[in-house]
Amino acid sequence: MTHTDHRHLGIVLAAALLLALAVGGCGEEKPAPAPVVKKTMPKEAAKAAEAEHPVAVAVKTPPPVSIYNPAGKRDPFVAFLKVERKGPAPDLGSLPPLQRYELGELRFVGVIWGPAVTRALVEDAEGKGYTVSVGMKIGRNDGVVTRITNKEIFIREEFRDYSGSKVRRDSSLKLQTGGGK
DSSP states (O other), X not given: OOHHHXXXXXXXXXXXXXXXXXXXXXXXXXXXXXXXXXXXXOHHHHHHHHHHOHHHHHOOOOOOOOOOOOTTSOOTTSOSSOOOOOOSOOOGGGSOGGGSXXXXXXXXXXXXEOSSOEEEEEEOTTSOEXXXXXXXXXXXXXXXXXXXXXXXXXXXEEEEOTTSXXXXXXXXXXXXXXXXX
């Protein structure tokens, strides 16, 4: 065999291979999946169902409308803890003596009954005594004495809480006798 015979033989084999692939195919093709068909109700049955329940088909209720009312709720965009930027704290030495102490540090030890004014005797933690009358400031939270009885001193304090709103607190100092009660 010559060189040209080998060449003709290669071409014939390649053509036979292509013909076999074309006729036989590469394999079996899978059939396409069946399309999904929704079953529809015949027109007569639909009209009969509509005749039985005409209100259900004809009337559509609108979806409920909800309205947000923020009254009484905390604003979620405001910081939970409010940090106040204050100037320098007032020097305790510049305050009157009764405003240097918290109410819990003061003791109510006696009452002075006068014809026009009732006064109370108060001691600080160091044992120094002071007289207090209605309308005087007492305590660190700018408390004001509102009433003096024979057993208690009533004090009203106004201050700002963590959220910045004004808070009014009424407290009292009870008379302590010699035994500490």
